[in-house]
Amino acid sequence: QVQLVESGGGLVHTGDSLRLSCAASGRTGNNYAVAWFRQALGKEREFVAGIAWSGGSINYADSVKGRFTISRDYAKNTVYLHMNSLKPEDTAVYYCALRTSMLTVLRNLYNYWGQGTQVTVSS
Numbered sequence: 001q002v003q004l005v006e007s008g009g010g011l012v013h014t015g016d017s018l019r020l021s022c023a024a025s026g027r028t029g030n031n032y033a034v035a036w037f038r039q040a041l042g043k044e045r046e047f048v049a050g051i052a053w054s055g056g057s058i059n060y061a062d063s064v065k066g067r068f069t070i071s072r073d074y075a076k077n078t079v080y081l082h083m084n085s086l087k088p089e090d091t092a093v094y095y096c097a098l099r100t101s102m103l104t105v106l107r108n109l110y111n112y113w114g115q116g117t118q119v120t121v122s123s
Contacts, residue, residue: 002026002112006096009117012086016121020081022096022114030054033103034079035110036070038092038119045095047105049081057103064090086121093118 008020022034035050049060049070058070069082079096094117097110104110 002028002098002100004096004098004112004114006094006114006117009094009119011120011122014087014121014123016086017082017084018086018119020083020094020096020117020119022079022081024077024079024098028053028077028098029100032098032100033057034072034096034098035103035105036079036081036094037097037107038090038094039116040089040092043092045107047107048094050103050105051079052103059103059105061105083119086119088121088123091119091121 003025005023033052036048037045038048039045047061048064049068051058051070051072067085071080096114098112099110
């Protein structure tokens with residue numbers, strides 16, 4: 001079993017920055033991928049960014065390229081989402097997800113999910 005705990009959400013203004021954290025514990029194995037998804041009110045949950053734990057393959061949604069950066073800390077078994085130049089349209093609940101296979105943007109292929117953390121960007 002795998003547990004994911006997110007932290008770092010909050011209320012910020014347009015142009016501000018935030019860093020989200022996703023700490024993984026349990027039987028992850030050595031070949032897995034971690035991704036961030038977000039779900040705005042009344043919308044589908046969408047892929048934001050993802051990283052393969054080994055090998056370092058990274059993928060971003062077009063809407064966040066150049067503003068968000070995903071990174072990992074091996075020692076802490078934690079994945080971070082650094083969010084810069086935040087916009088009101090980034091407002092959503094952000095979820096961390098993990099799958100014990102290759103990185104993908106397809107949310108239905110992720111086995112484990114965190115509880116979500118709210119990010120609100122005011123104009």
